[in-house]
Amino acid sequence: MRKAGIRDKVGLILMSAASFMPLASLKASRLDRGSPFFLWDLPPEGLLIIGSLLALILLSGVAYARFGRDIGRYLSPRILWSLMPAALIAAVSAAGAGSTAPEGARLGLGAGFWLLCAASLILTGRDGVPNSALLAAGASLALCAYLGLMDDLSIYRELVSRRTVFLSEVANHMKLAVLSAFAATVPGVLLGYWCHVSPKARRWVMGFINLMQVIPTLSLLGLIMLPLSYLSRQLPVLADLGIRGIGFAPAFIALGLYCLLPVTANTLAGFSGVDRKALFSADAMGMTGRQKLIRIQAPLAFPVIFSGIRTALSQNIGNATIAGLVGGGGMGTLIFLGLSQAAPDLVLLGALPVILMALLLDGFLGYLEKRVRMAVLHTDD
Amino acid sequence: MAPALCEEMRKAQIAIMLLLLAFSVFGFGYVEGLYLKFAPQRAKIVERTPFFVLALQHLAIALVPTALALAVALLTGCALHLAANDELKSLFISASSLGETFPSVAIIALSVPLLGYGNLPCMLALFIYALLPVLRNTITGLSQVQKGVTEAAKGMGMNDLQRLLKIELPLAAPIIAAGLKVALIINISAATLGASVGAGGLGVTIISGIRTYDTLLVIKGTLPVLLMALIADALLAPVSRKLD
């Protein structure tokens, strides 16, 4: 067995603690809180599935210790851990099939399930979660869905019954978050550059933008709604373009305003952080102001500006949820509907993808940021 | 500017903001009355809870989880520091930066199935949200104390605990305070979201303002939140400013 790091210990401790939490609950209807059941309540088939996966992991670990290498590229213990969520779902669905619950009953996944999944994800890697493990987890879950093992899960039922809405809201959410962040990029960069050039502007602009950041998302939405609906009543052109007091437009504007801070602040930091000596050299070599801006300042500031855009996009994914309150679409629509109907699975169906999107986007942009930094500054690390 | 004068100005600023806060909580009726003279058709909203109670609720929802988070983060951070296990520290740091990627609305929404509606799910989410930056800053702040300083303390015969309490914590205080400031400001503003899961607080006013297209109501709910955040910022500024 590979030397167990602290990460593995934490994963295993978390896993054993999670084993004593309710794995899932059997619910008679959508709004029922249901009766919880535990790992040891699983029928023999369920225990067999989980047990055989654990045995396989143990086996590959022993084989590694024996031969000093993995028996197959994808048969390393770390990758095998990523199959755990799928195995748990299969086991839970076996429990559902074996129960004598009435037709229409469903299985809600419990805290034990989520924690076991988190623990097994921790166990998949030494530093982060490797891409191969994410791929394996995704593929095994897709296979579960294909085999019909998820049919009894309440969240899956919720997904199936709202498939079209779900997909269009995911698209809306992304559209709202990404477009507003991009829309804020140009003014943000310009403002940041202005702040860099003029210290007087810096005081006012940064003060204003900082203040804007303190305004709660909800309030900003509320404050934008009225002037906007007034404008659209006065200018029918705007109304024809779909710009109204509620819906996409106010959410778009509010999110864009929130994105200004990270973009502006990072642009300012990027430009002020440009090596003074390099600027001096550029002057001394006879570059004009514009040449200096294009050849020296802009490339050197770009990684920092990009990291600001990354922050803006990541926070936007979360903030875009609020749009659901003003009919702006996005996952917030599902979440707030779920909250008002007291349907936890609908809330879950709205919130989980938001978290997933935020994580994936942040990871992807973090990777891009690293590449940008390397491409511009040629750091070896 | 002279530091003493600066300090006086800060105190004056805080005092003015406190007065404004008091006015925005208790005296906003005058503004509304003024407004009604010009726009008498405005629908009268029946307040189920008095406005100052909402403001107090808001403070409680924002402050209690932050204070708890500060305590937990300090204890955990110090324990981790005493354990001197770099791997464990980096695990906590990466976990908290991962956690900060989780959107606050999602966390609030997800605590509902766990804790039901009301103040509790909101406070849980805000607790988690405050815990992460403060914990991360505590860990990094404690480990960033200059090696020479800790060596000198060791050489003087201080034990681990004495070193932690007398040397390392005071030196790490600005960084911890900076984390606390971020957490506090975020929480004061995010506490408005609690209204969507049945919690009290000023979010109630803001949301009813949104639902009835009443900008004045939105402003009424927003002003105290804004002032609270600014006061928190000004209060914690001197501690975290020692950073530079």
Place this chain on the structure above:
Amino acid sequence: MISIKDLYKSYDGNEVLHGVSLDVAPGELMVLIGPSGCGKSTLLKCINRMVNFDSGTIHVGGRDVRQYREEVLRRGIGYCIQEVGLFPHMSVYENIATVPRLLKWPEPKIRERAAELTGIGGLPAGYLTKYPRQLSGGEAQRVGVLRALASDPPVLLMDEPFGAVDPLNREKLQKEFLRIQTELKKTVIFVTHDVDEAILLADRITLMDKGKVVAIDKPVGLEALLDDGFVGGFLGLEYPLRLLKRYEVGELELCDVDEGALDKDAGAVQISPETTLKDLLSMMIRSDKDYIQVRKPDGRYCRMGLEDIKWLLHYAKR
């Protein structure tokens, strides 16, 4: 080549340059030296108009610098500073190519020039693709000098270019630069506060204090002024000793002695062409005799006393 007349410059009422006049001949290496705050750096920056002077004139190549557009003037003058200021996002090649590109040289010509420069600067050709972050301090400084030379400007301004390099590397860089300078014969103004560096490099030294020129002379000539309070204080009373370091035995003719005439017990020290008069003097102080015997690079021997060294110095000064 460079002619400065009656230059005045003040910052917020503080006079930094107070009527400075200076002429530098083509191909001459002029060192500006003086205590910090004497205005030597400011004077240098006035020449390529990084600093705008209040009154007076500066002519470079016979033309008033104020007639040029700032950028055009700077592109024609090589400039090299202590902090190097390489562009971190550009490779060594791109750094060197900056001014040629500003001057719109065709790319093949720039490539040719870069290859030539690496030869001159003693950098391996592979260095052109490296990035500033991957260079040591000495290498970065070398690239800084090459970058200043890139467009083959007739005039080179250097502001303590080797000041931040460690002593061992500094000496190496100085010698290398001297070699390049004897080869290329640029008109150089070199600012430093290091007396040894000035002695080693300078054709002439301009000593400045409080915004004024105190003395302009060859390194040897300054010896005569040591009785002046400020000059003696700044250059130090050991200035004549330091001066010895400027002369290498390779440039001087040492007399020969037959092997038979040597004192067999005293032994002989092997010297190289780079051995300086100062080294010879040190050897003599170390030995317990009042003369030393050396084995010259050509294999012959020489026997020298204090008188001989003094005579050599007189000879060198001429």
